[in-house]
Amino acid sequence: MSNTTTETEQPPAPDDSAAERLSTAPVESEGPTGIGAFGWARWMWRQLTSMRVALILLFLLSLAAIPGSLIPQYQNGQGQLKVEAWKAQHSTVAPIYEKLQLFDVYSSVWFSAIYILLFVSLAGCIVPRTWQFVGVLRSQPPAAPRNLTRMPVHAAWRTEADADKVNAAAHRLLRKRGFRAHLSGGAVAAEKGYLREVGNLLFHLSLFALLGGFAWASLASGTGGKLMVQGEGYSNTITQLDDFNGTRFYGSQDLDPFYLKLDSFTSKFQTKGDQIGAARQFTANVEYYEGSDESKLKKSTIEVNHPLEIGGSKVYLIGHGYAPVVTVKNGKGDVVYRGAVPFLPQDGNLTSTGVVKVSDYGVGPDGNKTQMGFSGFFLPTAPLSFEGTGPRSLFPGDADPELVLNAFAGDLGTDSGLPQNVYQLNTRKLTQLTQDGQPAKARLKPGQAWELPDGYGSVTFEGYKQWASFNVSHRPGNSIALAGGVLAILGLIGSLFIQRRRIWVRAVALPGGGTQVELAGLARSESAKIAEELAELAVDLQDDAPASEDEDDNAETDVPEEAGAPTAPETSSDPEVPADQNSKE
C-alpha cells in the first residue's frame, strides 16, 4: 500500500485513441447501417463474423455433437447393425429420429449447417484480421498517450538527468529487451509479442487445413472388407472383396492393385483371473505383393495396432474367428462337399455360428435332386452340457473345440440368382432332418463323423482353421489433417503463452528544472507480468535517470502516512465483523 499517486483511486481509463486495443478482433456492430438489401446483407455479414455469434456457434457445435454419442450412428464401425437393432427396440420414435437424421448426426443437415456457418464466420473474421495484422507489422507502434499515469500500469519519478538522454536510454533499453521501439515527439513507443497474433491466426487458419483434410478424406477414400481363412489369398479387386464402400473420387475401378494371402493366424488369451478370456495377442502372418508382379512376394505381419501398407492402401486386422473344416458325403458315399467354413463369433468367448451349404449334393435318398444345408455352432471350448445355457463357449481359445450341427434338406435357394448371405440359411424351402421325432442334431469333436438320419449320408468334422478379417482402407488427406493439427497446437501455444504488450516512456523537462519520467504499460489484463516488466525496465532506466533525492524522501514520509490511511478499508477487515469497516474509522 505505497501508492504515491492520488489519481489511481479511480480506475484509470486507458486512453483509447492511442492505446488501441491489443487485439485485432473485429469491432461489434450495433445495427443495420445504410438502407435496402445491401445494408441488411452487410449487417448480417457483420453479425455472422462477430465474436458473439462465433461463441454461440461454438456452443451450438458442442451441443449438437451430443446426440450422436448417445444414439447409434450409421457411420460408426458396425453402425448399420446397431442402428437396426435400436430401431427395432424403439419402433415408435425411430421414424421421427430418422427424419431428424439422428442416426447420421455428423453428416446431417443441421450439424453441417452449424459447422459450415462457423467456418464461414471464421473466414470472415480471420482473413480481414490477417491483413490488418500485416498492416500493424508495417507501421510503427502507436504513439504514447498524452497522460501516461492514467494507463492501467504505470510508474513515474523525477530525475536530474536530461530528458532527451533519458528518452534515448529508454529507447535503447527497450530495443535490448526485444521490443519494437520508436522514439519520436519526446516519447518512446514500444511493442512486443507479435507472435501472439501470429499464433492466433495460425491456429484459426490451421482449422481450415483440418477441415480440408476431413473433406478430402470423405470425398476420396474407400474401404473394403475381406475375410480370409488360413492359407487363402485374394487380389484386391471388386469381385474378390467381400464388400466395398467407395466415394466420389475413389470407386471400385480405383482400387489399389495388390495380392494378399493369410498364411497363419496366432491368437492368445488370458487364461486366469477376472479377465479370463480377454484377448492378449492377435497376429496375422501374411504374404503379399504390390501390382501384379508375383516375383515381388514379401512376408509380413499385421497386428491390431500395426496395419500393413500396400500401395496406396492400408490393411487393418479387424476380426478373427474359427473355420471348421467339414466333409459331407451323400447317401452313396461320394464326397459332395469339403472345405473350411468361417463361423462368425457371437460373444467374447467366440461362440460362433455359421452354415454349410451343399448345393451340389446330387440325388437324395428319395431319388430326387436335392440340396443340403447345415447350421450350427462352433465352440472353441465347449462345456460338458448345454443344459440351461444352450451351446455356449467357455473360453475363446481352442481348449476343447466342438461343432454342433443341425441338418436340412431341400432347396437352398442358391439358384434363384439373388445374392445370398453366406452366413445364413434360408430355411423357407428346406426341411429339417429329424430323428425319433426330434430335430436331428450332433455334437462333434475333431475327427468325429455324424451318420445322418434317413440315409442322407454323413458329415465329418475334420478339424478347424482360423480366419481373420481385414479392412482395406484407402484414405488420402490424412497428412493434410495431421499438418493442420500440428500447426494448430503450435499456433495455440503462441496464442496462449505469449503476451502482446506495449510500453511507453516519456521524459519531459519540468519548468522548475529537473525531468519528469513516466512509464506506462498495456497488456491483456490476464497477466501481472507487465507490471514486473515495467518495474525491471524502470530499475534499469534509473542507471541513466537516477531518482532525485527528494523523491526518496517522499517515499519515506509516505509510509507512515499510508499505514493508517483511510484509503484501504478492506485491509483492516475483521473476519468476524466484515462489514463494519467504515464505522471503525
Added chain:
Amino acid sequence: MQLASAVDPQLADLSNKLIYSAMVVYTLAMFAHMIEWTFGSRGAVAVRSTEQSVSLAETVAAADTKAAKKVTVTVAGAGGGTTTLTRTAVAGEGATVVTSGRGADEEDGPGAAGTNEKADLAGRIAVSLTVLALLLHGGGIVARGLSVSRWPWGNMYEFSCAFAFAMTGAYLVLLGAKKKVRWLGLPVVLAVLLTLGIATTVLYTDSEQLVPALHSPWLAIHVSTAIFCGGAFYAAFIATLLYLFQDSYRKRVDAGKYDFLRPGAVRSHDGQKYSQVRILMARVRVSVCNRLPAASTFDKLSYRVNALVFPLWTFTIIAGAIWAEAAWGKYWEWDPKETWSFITWVAYACYLHARATAGWKGRKAAYLALAAFACWLFNYYGVNIFVTGKHSYAGI
C-alpha cells in the same frame, strides 16, 4: 509389440496394499487439514496486519539504503482498486527485492491456518502426511506396472490411480515451489480420496495384460497426457468453484448480509431471531472466506490453468486420432469417447473465446468453465460406464 504374458501376483497384491495404505494416509491428511481449518478460525485477522507490516517494513528498509534504486509500479485492479509493486535494486549487490502490496479489493487471505500456531502445525502435519501418501501411492502405481511389465494405465482403475497421483503431485510441486497454495490441501485431498474411492470400489480390476488394441506406444503418450489434462482441469475446476464461492461471499458482504454478526448488532430479521445454526453457518463462511485467497486470484488461477492445458488437450486428441488411425483405420469415427473429447474441447475453446474476445470475465466465464469441466467428467466416467463404444476394454 510383444509382451510377457505373465502377471506377478505378489507385485499386483503389493500394489493394491500400497494404494489402500495411501488412502488411509490421505484420510489422515484430510483430518489434519480439517483441524487446521478449525483452529485457524481464531486469529485470521492478526496475520493480515502482520503481513502488511512486514511488507511495509521491507519497503522502508529498502528505501533507507541510500544507494538503492527503487521503483513503484501502480497497477489498476479490475474492481477499481489498485495494486502496487515495488522493485528495489540495491546498488553494488545487484539484488532486487520485490515487495508487492495489494489493493483494496484484491486482498488474499492468509491461508487456512490463520495465525494460529496449532493450526499451522496441523497444516504442516497434513502436508507431511500428503507427501507420505504420495510416496505410497506412487509405489502402488509402479508396483502395478511392474507386475505386468507395462505402463500402468490400461483400464479405468489404473487411469484413476494415475490421475489422482498427478493431482497430488501437482499440488505438492506448487507447494515445493514456495507458492502459497496450502489452502488447496483440503480440496485436493478430498478430490484424490473421491477419485481413489471410486477407483477401488466401482472400477477395480485385477492387474492383467492388455488387450491387443492397447499394445501401442501411443498408450503411454495419449493416455498419460489425458491423465495430466484431467488433473489440471480438475484443479481449475476447484479454483472456479472457489472463485464463485468467494465472489458470492464478497457480494453478500457488500450487501450487508453479515452485518448481524457485528458485536451488538440486532440478531433478528423482520422480527424473527436468527437461529443459532444460521449464525454458526455465517460465522464459518466468514471465517473460511477471509482466510482464502481473493476471488480475483481464483479467477486468474482457473483461467491460467485452463489456458495452459488447452494446447495439451488438443495434443491429446490429435494423438488419440493418430492412434485410432493405426488401430482402426480411421482417425476419426465419432466413437462416443472421441465425440465427448471433441465436445469437451469445443467447450473449453468456447470458454477461452469468451474470455479472450467477448470480454466475459467473472461469473459468466466461470459458468462456461464449469460446463466444460462437466463435459470432461462425463467423458471420463459417463462414457466409459454408460455408453458402449470402441473405448470399452477389459474391466470397463
